[in-house]
Amino acid sequence: MFGEGPVVLPIGGPLYLQLKRWIEDAIKRGHINPGDALPSERDLAQRADVSRVTVRKAVQQLVHEGVLVQRHGSGTFVAPETQRVEQSLSQLTSFTEDMARRGMAVRAEWLERGLYVPSPEETIILGLGAGDRVARIARLRLTGETPLAIERASLSMAVLPDPMSIADSLYKHLEKTNMRPVRAIQRIRASNIAEEDAHLLQVPVGSAGLHIERISYLGTGRVVEFTRSIYRGDTYDFVAELRLGDTSNGALGS
Template structure:
């Protein structure tokens, strides 16, 4: 790490530019990371040391650091301190192809693993009954996983299926779709709804980001060729790791009902 004094010095004396001190300190740290003066894995000095060198209060330091943690530039490890976050290549995910997480990451040459959060047979919730078309007497299979690529947690997937479709959730390995394909139940189309959100404490801990960090929440309903709903999945993706891409085409007169001329 470069001389910390040169990074943090002069913050208080530049207050005449009108920007709040914590924003000036945040910018100084962010600039140091972008210029390579602080590199991934470097530990920041303690809150007290930064406050002394920058001639600001510890409250100012804490606010600047918390914002950089929320932005994904810094990470805090309990009992260890604050570090420059590892650089992460963003994953570009097409919205026009119905593929599994395992297939997406394998295509990019990334090593994938999952940490199971839930796997079993349960009475369905009202939402599951409505989406999957289940009666109150039927059961639902739930599988929830933390999806990890190249050692970095990227997404939390929570899938629900009829227990008649997936009677043994323990049979699912790395890919749910591969398991469904064996029984002829792999979906052929899906409708997805994407919304922006801020992570709560539980999900942010799983994804190893600060509470309140940006996320992309995707609700997917998948169908068989017959039109039957086969899967209901709610996923939470790290906002700092994913870009979702959709191809748009000008509709033909047959599709829109109007002439394009």
């Protein structure tokens, strides 16, 4: 814990930044651990001989940076450590299958599930005709209490007529009807997480994230799934195995 004595602030800069650096150093040195409660605003103000406004400003800055988290009615806590997850880019697996291979228990919270009028983008990518409807499912993926990603998938109603019938894995469900994709094209780009998604992922607005779009195909070449996902940048690493290709055409440099 922080102890009971007076707080000696580092020298230099505004008082709130001095207090911010002191809190960061206390966490780094292990005087307070992930998940522990921060002393009260009044206690910190008295011990550091600063105003409560100064304490509040330092704490808000650390909350914005993800070092601290505030829980309504409970107080302010050191943010829990996040376990990084590696996912291969060379295999087409479901989130549930991928985490199970790593021995990680995952769960999903449903954000959306139903049949809708398709957007122009969904119509083009899924090859829908006039009057066709689209099945949309959106899930928040978590391990324990830590959110990892938000997945939003769109499929033709002909492929998924009853979105409510999905249990834990979309791909397991599609396998039962011989509609599980066998290949996919995936595009990944860096992004700053917007306010609504940041709230769901429990990260500050504007945090680094990975935006992933995936178009999945059946063996016949038919598009079966269009997925847009947001992954937390502090929890996910995507890993690809690269092999030396044919260098006779000069594609690879020395």
